[in-house]
Amino acid sequence: MRIIIACGGTGGHLFPGVAVAEALLSRRHEVRLLVSEKAVDETALRSLTVRGGSALSVRSLPAVGYNGARQALRFGAGLARATRQCAALCREFAPHAVLGMGGFTSAPAVLAARWKGAPSLIHESNAIPGKANRWASFLVGHIAVGLAECARFFGRKPVTITGTPIRSCLRKGKIAGAREQLGLDPSRATVLVVGGSQGARAINEAIACALPWLDGWTERAQFIHLSGARDEAFLRDAYGANGFTANVMGFCDRMELAYSAADVVISRAGAGTLSEIAAFGLPSILIPYPFAAADHQAHNAQVFERAGAARMIRQSQLGGHHAEKGERLGDAIASLLGDEAQRRRMGEAARSLAVLDAEQRIANLIEQHAHQTTTH
Numbered sequence: 489m490r491i492i493i494a495c496g497g498t499g500g501h502l503f504p505g506v507a508v509a510e511a512l513l514s515r516r517h518e519v520r521l522l523v524s525e526k527a528v529d530e531t532a533l534r535s536l537t538v539r540g541g542s543a544l545s546v547r548s549l550p551a552v553g554y555n556g557a558r559q560a561l562r563f564g565a566g567l568a569r570a571t572r573q574c575a576a577l578c579r580e581f582a583p584h585a586v587l588g589m590g591g592f593t594s595a596p597a598v599l600a601a602r603w604k605g606a607p608s609l610i611h612e613s614n615a616i617p618g619k620a621n622r623w624a625s626f627l628v629g630h631i632a633v634g635l636a637e638c639a640r641f642f643g644r645k646p647v648t649i650t651g652t653p654i655r656s657c658l659r660k661g662k663i664a665g666a667r668e669q670l671g672l673d674p675s676r677a678t679v680l681v682v683g684g685s686q687g688a689r690a691i692n693e694a695i696a697c698a699l700p701w702l703d704g705w706t707e708r709a710q711f712i713h714l715s716g717a718r719d720e721a722f723l724r725d726a727y728g729a730n731g732f733t734a735n736v737m738g739f740c741d742r743m744e745l746a747y748s749a750a751d752v753v754i755s756r757a758g759a760g761t762l763s764e765i766a767a768f769g770l771p772s773i774l775i776p777y778p779f780a781a782a783d784h785q786a787h788n789a790q791v792f793e794r795a796g797a798a799r800m801i802r803q804s805q806l807g808g809h810h811a812e813k814g815e816r817l818g819d820a821i822a823s824l825l826g827d828e829a830q831r832r833r834m835g836e837a838a839r840s841l842a843v844l845d846a847e848q849r850i851a852n853l854i855e856q857h858a859h860q861t862t863t864h
Contacts, residue, residue: 489517489858490581494574494597495589496523496548500760504613505589507653507847508854515851520581521546522574522593549573549593567596574600584858587611587850588628590621598624607857611850613652613759615787617641629857632850634759634843635791650850651843652763657744659767659844666748670735672710677825680750680770681713688756691775692719694806694817695754699730701818706731709825712749714740751831752824754817757789757800766842771834772798773820775806797838799824 491512495505502523509519525548549570574596578586586601586608588594594610601608612621613634622641625631631642634652667674683691692715702709711734715723720738727734740746747753747768755761757776765772774792776785792798799820807813824831843849 489584489855490520491517491854491858492520492522492574492577492581492583492586492597492601493589494522494549494586494593495591496593497591498758500613500758501589501591501593503655503760504611504653504763504847505587507655508587508589508611508850510656511653511847511851512854515855519545520577520583522577522597523548524591524593525549547577549596567599570596571599571603575603578604578606585609585854587854588621588624589613590618592620595620595624598627602627609850609853609857611650611652612638613763614638614784615759615791616782616784618781618784630853632853634763634846635788637787637791648849648853650853651846652759653847653850654760654763654767654844655743658747658764660744662768663744663748666745669745670712670749672712672735672749673733676733677705677709677751678749679709679711679821679825680746680753680755681711681715682746682753682755682761683714683716688716688775688777689719690803690806691754691756692716692723694775694803694814696723696726697807697814698818698821699726699732699814701815702732702822703730705822705825710734711736712746713737714746752821754821757785757792759788762788762792763842763846766792766797766838767844769835769839769842771824771831771838773817773824774798774800775803775817776800778803792838792841795837795841797834797841 493505493509495501509521512519578600583606586597586606588598588610590612598608608628609630610621610624610628611632615635615637625642625645631645631647632650633639636649639647681695713723713734713736715736715738717738720736723736750770753765753770753772755772757774774789776789789800793800
């Protein structure tokens, strides 16, 4: 069968879409991947190609983000243009099914599928659906969700809880010798800081401010920090000035090593990252992005916090005055590093939330809907 998967714009949309594409390719289906023209997609796909992802056929779409009524005309024109491009791809490729993974690349693909009569599905990874998926849900035949809490937002539409797919390299478990491969001391406790595929300035600054509150850990702990390109030098200086060993990377294409090396993760609360943390059974300190639509990252974090898998700190709680900035985060890090039993309990709770075959579950749904069309 021929399948179109629309994803991209952020790693949280792209990587789950790629995981589903890999599952479908392994079943001998033909897949076209629709991504955005953003640099994050280009960088991520380049790393996938280098590591064996060259079988993926990729097309890019221009951004079609809705930024309020003042730009409604521009949004409408962009959506129409992107939908025409998707419709042209549907004519050329004649897909048996179209899957939207959320974000602005999904909407025109789902609309074109409806226009051309191809069955379509969407996947929503967050606890609260985004605007694109709320709108697209009226056009599709089935909805897959990563978290059970999300199902209630889709009314009477058929919903299946599938989990959120993660990359194949992250489903194989921990890698022995990961710390050595990252140039770190195998005997030291290791904190992994993840700001998302492009880094997170607020988390980077918060860590830099927390380091002085961790002065008792300089000989016992070390860091892996995915900083984004713009903060890489600043963070290297901050770790060095406070006496910490750290591997600071603008972008990491070997996340399986980073997670394997970690004892604790500090992260935003995007659904894709949380699925990866759960797969590795890691305790986490979650700092949700405060400007996420409908505050969905905070809702994601609360799912993990209620399960006992994470501690959530709001960005606004990191401290506004210079004297206290970093103290709360520093205390949280020190508390977890100093309590192995608690880390173990939180890690087990995180692992209980993992769904390691989510991409197969979604592939099954796609096949079911495509078969319904081909047999009629």
